[in-house]
Amino acid sequence: MSRGQALLGAAAIVLVACAPLGLKSYGTYLLTLWCVYVMAGMGLNLTAGYAGQMSIGHAAFLGIGAYTGAILLKAGLGLAVALPAATLLCFVIGVALGFPALRVQHHYLAFATLGFNVLVFLVMRNEEWLTGGTFGISAIPRPALFGLSLDRPWAFFLFTYVSALLLAAAFYGLVRSPWGRAFATLRDNRIRAESLGVDVTAYTLLAFAIGAACAGIAGVYFAMLVQFIEPAPFHPAASLMMLLMVIVGGAGRFLGPVVGAAFLVLLPEWLRFMKDWYLVLFGLTIVVLMLWLPGGVLSIPERLKGGGRWRHSSR
């Protein structure tokens, strides 16, 4: 990273932190939701973008994290228990979901993960004793931080934003480490990777587990943000939207989910002035993006330079 890029990044971080000063509470809510999806998207970017393991079941982990967080927070156990518990649970389930990836790849794996999402969705909808079924769980408390209430939108935004930044810093370290390179070898050529000593079993399971854990963390923040959860936001359709976030931003690029989540969370709101036509324009924008920028929005500079499909280096 050059000095200029670092300064630009720091300025952008400060600018986003100050954004609620010029926004009403709904705008701050959307910014916080963007942070939540950035966290979940980073996990999916690791699984699908860096490691190349196609997953359309990521919303299930967001849901597992949200329900775990909601249940534990409502039980009065606090964020210090709810967050690690949700993360760990998603990590363990993520390992289990990784096993099909050891046998099948591409669209077969996509359908296996989709089936998992359907299963989790059914549990959320039908197991009323645990999840409240279609009535969901309401009045989810937001914890206080060092005695400071997080009830105000801007306070909760800052808390979520700083958490997302910390997760992003950890994620940056991960993808820059030899693990990041090993994940990329899985995506590019599993057979060659194994012949070079890459433990494809361990890295495949880790790609799923870490990706799921990130979604679990995001789920807890989601539950605290909306303070009422029900199964709908964790439907398989949400998994497709999350995958779209990663692809629209740029799969396998560090900032891909940041841009992708902005595109999918914020753009529809900005297009609302078009009234009934806004979804039409949004859909068309996605179609055009996928046709002209299969590498995502972040591939625009390479396209302008006349580069092909492949980037300088994926890491």
Place this chain on the structure above:
Amino acid sequence: MAALLEIEDCAKHYGAIRAVDGVSLAIAPGEIVGVIGPNGSGKTTLFNTILGQIRPTAGRVRLSGEDITGMAPLALARRGVGRTFQTLQVFGSLSVRENLIAAAQEFRGTLFGRLFAPPDAGLRERADGMIERFGLQAVADLAAAKLSYGQQKLVDIAMAFMPDPRLVVLDEPCAGVNPALADRLRELLSGLNASSGASFVVIEHNMDFVMRLCQRVVCLAQGKVLSQGTPDEVQRDPAVIEAYLGH
């Protein structure tokens, strides 16, 4: 000297077809052995047997005395067995330097130790040395998929040598390569053999390449060893001329 690789009475039958039929070979440390033979002679089956991809119907494969018959690629890699493939097998989205580092990083430390290791896993210097050896300095930071076929071939072969293997099994290294690059590859492989002391098993149809690179040549026909010896001896063997080389 004790053999590094021993293939003992190896056989692979597919019903009535005897793809490999009682082949025994011993490869000494540092030796380069070429395996030649007409199509259907059993070269690929023997190659896949050495690499654990085929479990032989009979016989054993030993590496430094350890039975490695049917061993998985990961376990073989950890025992110092490297390989190249007939088709290009590079990590297309990674730069040349990253490809080389990726080829060796998993042999450093533990899985969890590597999470906290420096990004280059302490291998940048070694990778740059290999880049220089293979003349890839100008493309070191380019994504491998952007390189020409010949350049990717060089990267592909350099990767096999990054982990310091004891044995490298090369599957048709000259496939799709022009004569000038084939000569260059031969020089590079000779140099690597001299400097690393690794043994090579080379399957190749380019006879000039095999005869100039290998210290010993084994000719297979119909799943059996038809002839073996120095390149000169094998080239002059009437049975080999009849079955494979022609007049």
